Amino acid sequence: MTVSELLDEAIARLEQAHVSFGHGTTNVLDEAVWLLLHALRLPLDSLNEHLDETPTAAKVKAFRTLVTRRIESRKPAAYLMKEAWLGEHRFYVDERVIVPRSFIAEWMQPRRYDETVSFFGRTNRESVKRALDLCTGSGCLAILMALMFPEAQVDAADLSADALDVAKRNVLDYNLGRRIHLVRSDLFSALGGRTYDLIISNPPYVKAASMKRLPPEYLAEPTLALASGRDGLDHTRTILREAYRHLNPGGMLVVEIGHNRRALERAFPRLPFEWPATKSGAGYVFTLRREDLEA
Numbered sequence: 012m013t014v015s016e017l018l019d020e021a022i023a024r025l026e027q028a029h030v031s032f033g034h035g036t037t038n039v040l041d042e043a044v045w046l047l048l049h050a051l052r053l054p055l056d057s058l059n060e061h062l063d064e065t066p067t068a069a070k071v072k073a074f075r076t077l078v079t080r081r082i083e084s085r086k087p088a089a090y091l092m093k094e095a096w097l098g099e100h101r102f103y104v105d106e107r108v109i110v111p112r113s114f115i116a117e118w119m120q121p122r123r124y125d126e127t128v129s130f131f132g133r134t135n136r137e138s139v140k141r142a143l144d145l146c147t148g149s150g151c152l153a154i155l156m157a158l159m160f161p162e163a164q165v166d167a168a169d170l171s172a173d174a175l176d177v178a179k180r181n182v183l184d185y186n187l188g189r190r191i192h193l194v195r196s197d198l199f200s201a202l203g204g205r206t207y208d209l210i211i212s213n214p215p216y217v218k219a220a221s222m223k224r225l226p227p228e229y230l231a232e233p234t235l236a237l238a239s240g241r242d243g244l245d246h247t248r249t250i251l252r253e254a255y256r257h258l259n260p261g262g263m264l265v266v267e268i269g270h271n272r273r274a275l276e277r278a279f280p281r282l283p284f285e286w287p288a289t290k291s292g293a294g295y296v297f298t299l300r301r302e303d304l305e306a
């Protein structure tokens with residue numbers, strides 16, 4: 012069987028099984044390609060060069076087994092392959108952390124630094140000396156931030172000791188152990204009087220009603236990484252209350268909130284949220300300056 016035929020077969024199986032996407036891919040074609048390239052041990056984005064090749068029987072078997080596991084377990088492909096990608100950056104993941112997919116990563120692509128620096132209100136990358144990734148999970152955003160701002164010392168905080176173990180592995184993989192400091196903390200509580208030029212956070216933000224309707228793929232992720240009270244804003248409320256005290260003058264707060272923009276603006280009508288555009292549109296991530304939080 013050719014690679015092309017194997018791909019068609021997997022697409023048909025995944026479609027028939029009605030698996031859900033949203034953990035690194037958004038559609039059946041991308042999901043099947045990712046699984047296929049992994050099983051064939053080929054680089055991402057190399058599919059077209061290999062479509063007419065005939066893989067060994069062992070590789071065909073490995074691929075079919077992987078697709079079967081994806082269908083039967085309903086786990087995100089990322090957990091089965093123990094990897095997730097944000098742009099060109101690979102991270103180790105397993106069931107102890109949510110699968111990385113934050114919109115914030117769109118502005119954290121170090122190789123496109125010149126295009127993205129203005130997003131953080133910065134004119135040069137050396138100006139960020141102290142940064143915080145609150146709710147770090149796998150450490151993915153803390154790592155991108157450290158790569159983006161080469162002079163920054165980065166604190167990466169999470170309540171989950173399991174998540175911090177995964178983050179540690181990724182930090183070491185990227186050789187950033189001297190610049191990223193993992194902290195077990197309930198939001199800001201263990202950070203004392205530390206202050207930062209930049210605070211980013213992708214906190215849990217799924218509201219209670221939505222938690223009840225999650226597809227199995229999402230239920231495979233830690234509940235601690237998803238649920239945030241009745242309206243999905245429990246964590247964000249605390250962040251908004253306490254961020255001012257932890258920001259340096261001129262500092263910026265960047266928080267992802269998913270679909271909760273209207274509820275947030277209703278709850279904080281006086282805050283001048285900015286809603287930068289993401290690939291999926293605006294309204295999923297807000298930014299605020301320290302001065303905006305002063306009142």
Ligand SMILES: C[S@@+](CC[C@H](N)C(=O)[O-])C[C@H]1O[C@@H](n2cnc3c(N)ncnc32)[C@H](O)[C@@H]1O
Nearest residue numbers: 111113146147148169170171197198213215236
């Ligand atoms: C949506 S995940 C984000 C993980 C990672 N930053 C990313 O973008 O992939 C939220 C993370 O917040 C952590 N968390 C939940 N409640 C917390 C709290 N009260 N204090 C600190 N971290 C918390 C979870 O363990 C989880 O790792």
